[in-house]
Amino acid sequence: MAPDSISRRAFLRAGAAAGGGLLLGVMLGIPAARAQQPAASFEPNAFVLIGTDGHVTITMPYIEMGQGTYTSVPMLVAEELEIGLDQVRLRHAPASDKLYVNPLLGFQITGGSTTMRGAWLPLRQAGAAARVMLVQAAAQGWNVPAAECAAERGEVVHRASGRRVRYGDVAAAAAGLPVPHDVALKAPGAFRLIGTPARRLDTALKVDGSAVYGIDARVPGMKFAALAQSPVFGGRLRGVDTKAALRVKGVRQVVRLDDCVAVIADHTGAARKGLAALKIRWDDGPHATLTTAALRQGLQAASAGAAARVRSEGDAAAATGTRVAATYDQPLLIHAPMEPMNCTVHVRPDGCDVWVGTQVATRAQAAAAAMTGLPLEKVTVHNHYLGGSFGRRLEVDNVTRAVQIAKQVRGPVKVIWSREEDVQHDVYRGPFHDRLQAVLDERGMPLAWTHRITGPSTLKRYLPPAYNNGFDPEVTEGAAEIPYAIPNLLVEYVNHEPPAVPTGFWRGVGPAHNVFVVESFIDELAAQAGKDPVAYRAALLEKNPRALAVLRLAADKAGWGGALPARTGRGVSLQSVFGTYLALVTEASVADDGTIAVRRVTAAVDPGIAINPDTIAAQIESAVIFGISAALYGEATLANGRIEQSNFHDVRVLRINEVPAIATHIVPSTEAPGGMGEPGTAALFPSLANAVHAATGKRLRTLPLDPAALKVA
């Protein structure tokens, strides 16, 4: 093909890009003028689009909810494509399992700390393929061998003659070339961008109010809705008196659903005022007497029942020696991201548009399709930045609810949940009850380890093919495989769903509740043996050098063993989950009234190849602080079938004045990258509980940590 012709496929994509450029620009906060795409561009795959102006638009298969994907994923592309990050523009991916599948999980999903693991090869391949084609196009244009040309910083260079050409000027020609597969990728020694603390690409949008979150979607003609859902789980709407609401200025209509009422208005203020003026009667249904105590009793009773044998090594039941046993209890946990749940929907006879921030665009699409009866291809999901999630936005109940409402509204409608609705209709991290037993030899070292986990399975509901007769890899991660060499091991799981209360994924998922008990219990064994907690663990890590390395580094950097004031202690925790090794040392003081103050957290992490060390540090800070909030204050309680908490006065979270100093130390590695979004949360719970034990001698086996149990008598 002649160098200046473009393939039909590239032309079609260029047309779409040109037409869609303005809308995409608005949605990502890019000024409209800059967002116009040129008429011809080069789009060799679903991720990379290079315009004749030289700008590189990367379509992001993994969403941004704070964890830094919108910088680290472009770094993978830019490294192989040989461009600077300053040349990158970002585009939220549309819904497409085919184009944007997460290879670890089998569909389009951001979560489980899988992004770097999922993107590592495919996104580098995408950048490399584009680079090869640009070099080839330039070489053809110069009539020289491609091997004599190199790509650097958005240009192709012919070394011998010194000729250079910008990518933009060969984009059209490159579009006519066949796309190569399995291009050789750079060896880590050649990285110039990966491994550097590159500045985030989204910070500029987040300091001037221009980043567009789902809740910020603006659609011409849009109305605004406030809703009330049945306060008791499983309740129904019996009736509603709408007279006063309809008199509120700006209120247009009231929508009734089976278990929900919504007020539609010209702005959210009027919708909320109208909602407050409704007289709603609920039929509370069968769960109106449900309490936290009943949930706990149900869990404990179930833990005595039939269990799935998740892992068995040797014969734990036959071991003889000193027996140590403990049970642990963990509560329902609330997500409370800063952006409350919301969704904007326009239902039309011929199609449906959904504007939302979601971790699962294809599930959002499917939910809207199911609720409207439209085929998938008639439902368009417009994704956004997410104002926090912590797993909440893996659910699409906000989409389903908004579509239900929108079906009764003419034109687009933005449905915003109040904070009260967001808290009381969360999909909570479920409650767990754990029983552990160990048999120790004469040196106090563990011969046998038995762990029975009892609690709900999210996978059973969320992804049934992944749940196989009680074998749930998510709910057992961090317990089924522990870092320590213990010859006899038995791990079991009893699936118990709490009545009525919906449960789901929460930051840290399985490890967040499993590592708490594993690392608390190993600490109890160390105490039983009269040994130092770090030394005790180290002795069990002969076969696990990466785990031993982070343990030693954290202890060293934290000054483990150094003197501390009275009622101040250090606690350690160690884990290998999400593909990342992490050791945390937390230093905490306990006042005489039992109040816990977290002073310092030291993290040593081996995440495999560190793609962006600043992102790694930021995720340690983030996950640890998120964990401290939950460890100290996190608990959703039930009375009369409803969640008692409602807003930030009784959903207590850490404030700036309660934050410890946090230091992160990264172990250099050339292993494949692991995940960083969640490890810190899982590690914090036990390291803090262990610190409290070191400070007071009291072993707390229940979360949240209760100051009343730590009061000086």
Add this chain to the structure above:
Amino acid sequence: MSVFAADSSGSALSGLRRSRFRLNEEVDVKVNGTDHKVDVDGDTPVLWVLRDVLGMTGTKFGCGMGLCGACTIHVDGQPTRACLTPVQAVAKGHVQTIEALAQSDVGAALQKAWLALDVPQCGYCQSGQLMSAAGLLATNKAPSDDEIDAAMAGNICRCGTYPRIRAGIRQAALALNGGGGHGA
């Protein structure tokens, strides 16, 4: 705790008598130097006037009870929770939002520090954080840790950016006082 304490009796609109607010006239409001006339009840929180009527979505909704600080704006230079402030109450005042933060030296210095340190993660709370921080530095050129705590404790961040917020405030203060010299 602070002037921003929520009305603990519940909904922001509870207890407000209809007779105190204009309900059938347009309300004047001046935002970032521009005058607007908006056709809403006078007791409408200015948050929704900004976001829904004027289309300025930089100011965020987080709780509706003045507990989280996401909605922080300046009214006559004072950090104010827009979710609890009736639009009529600011009719004679000057409202400034995150969209205009860069126009002040303090605001620009904070944004520059935020960029240098990569303070935001999800970023949803950051408009409110920056507006509160700007209110602090406008009146206190070299705040202590306790003063930073007092000014910022009303702003929740669920992503844990607090250590970088504190560092950002210190860095901006240093730059404003002629020290530092760090590039963005």
